[in-house]
Amino acid sequence: MAETPLDSIPSIFQELRAEFNSGKTKSIAWRKRQIEQLYKMCDEQKEVFASAAHADFHRPTAETLLYDCGVIRNECVHTLNHIDEWARDEYRSDSLAYATMDKCVHREPYGICLIIGAWNYPFLITLSPLIGALAAGNCAILKPSELAPNSATIIAKMVERYLDPSCVRVVLGAVDQTQALLKGDIDHLFYTGSTMV
Template sequence: MTTKYTDVNEFPQELRNSFKQNLTKPLNYRKKQLEQLYNLIDENEDEICDALYKDLHKNKIESLLGEIDMIRQECLDSINQLDEWTSPEYVKVSLAHKLNRCHIRKDPVGTVLIIGAWNYPITLVLCPLVGAIAAGCTAIIKPSELPMNSATLLCKLFPKYLDQRSYRCINGGSKEMTELLTYKFNHIFFTGSGVVGKIIMSAACKHLTPVTLELGGKSPAILDDNINITVTAKRLIWSKSFNAGQTCVAPDYVLCTKKIQEALLLEFPKVIENQFGKDVQKSSDYARIINQRHFDRLTNLLDQTKGNVVIGGKTDRDNLFIDPTIVTNVPKDDKLMEDEIFGPILPIVVVESIDEAIEYINEKDTPLSLYPFSNNNDTIKQMPNLPFGGTGASGIGAYHGREDHVTRIATIIST
């Protein structure tokens, strides 16, 4: 069932009324809805994977790792730890309050608007929803309209599993989002670009609505001269090729010495062939760019770079395909170094030392992730119980685990 545009006007008030009636506050209710969200994912795994394949050519392993399993795990973690998360947090008191017992009480904020992104169309609306449900909020989710198969499926399944008095799914584009942003919400959660993030924040300011913004940025990988080249090459190619590089925490560029650059160029072709075969385009394991607009944006970057395209570079607009592409000797002021690439293009910037790499990173906006490579680190993986978020241009606030959408209220109880 696709939500009609006219329905947008009714939902915010309906959900506010449900919240005022304390429908979502009981812990048993929250746990039941989290179980239902788990069931939505678990019982429709094949259908979800099929929609993700149609939208982004994601293979099933990528869909499980990057979308489905994350949501399942967060549902289970929230159900199992909800009693602990919501219990009062008692604090030490000063001498003046020795006769008092002081604690922090966790209360839900109200009605939450969750606006998802197209690169992970399921997890980027449902993982924040886990936090909203666990906190006792009502919520509206609006999936991105670009992966239309995923958005349509999600809004079709939503009313079959979630209580419609408390949780609604709206399938629409910029018109629907603009309409939603005129209403007063108690929290807005958005994942996407910084440009749209500013629009979201501007709309939220009119109602003094707090926001969580997950935006991205140019996440660097710093490579020391003592790294394991084989392992590093595998991890860089894997993370830069996962979802065709359309991941907000994918390594955006590499900083290393000339020596390491040359060593990587010997390893990268082996890794790519081992992962995708001799012809990447024929591999069933390699995703596609979301649409022709983003394809053109990426190919324009390749046309304008002053660096050297030494590996990959093959493109097919009709198939929305771009090879895993390595660009070497990229100047620090190159077009590839301006904005987040968000595609399977990996520039290498040569530096003389780690200190020079750090200085270059510090001159730019704070990225969402940073990867200083040693012999035991990895890329793009997230721990569900650790807070995840950016700073400045890469975002505001954090989510995952116990911090999602929870207001803490200090309470003094006299004894």
């Protein structure tokens, strides 16, 4: 697994921030396309994912196909079925004092989401939060666990191949890369792991 150079991490944040500020990720069509591509990735590459998980920690193929690829695909379908509803403005009339005013909840993306994965379900715990981040219109940085190096390498290759690389990036490495990411311009963090970290 080739680690991401530490000095490249600030430029990753700058590039993602510029892309987010361009408004590209606010498009519902763009969001749907990314989630469709994520589904396609998990469907077309499921055997590759299973081989990587087996090489990392001898996990049975069926477990990766069911718990990683199957769950992610189901979540993609669910999200695609509901994204229009979730993105729609919500008008409210919940208070007599403000009855004459139009009240609206308008959902806005956060910006850049950092997703730090775990070794035991490297695809599920890294890619599942990505679905929500993309559905909400965010850019994302994925940091797969260095304890599953084959899976991390596959995630990096496949994300670059299937998803928009100007809005979704993968950083490979260990503690130094994670610390550099945590010092970056993060708007939302998804993390599964030990409190010691």
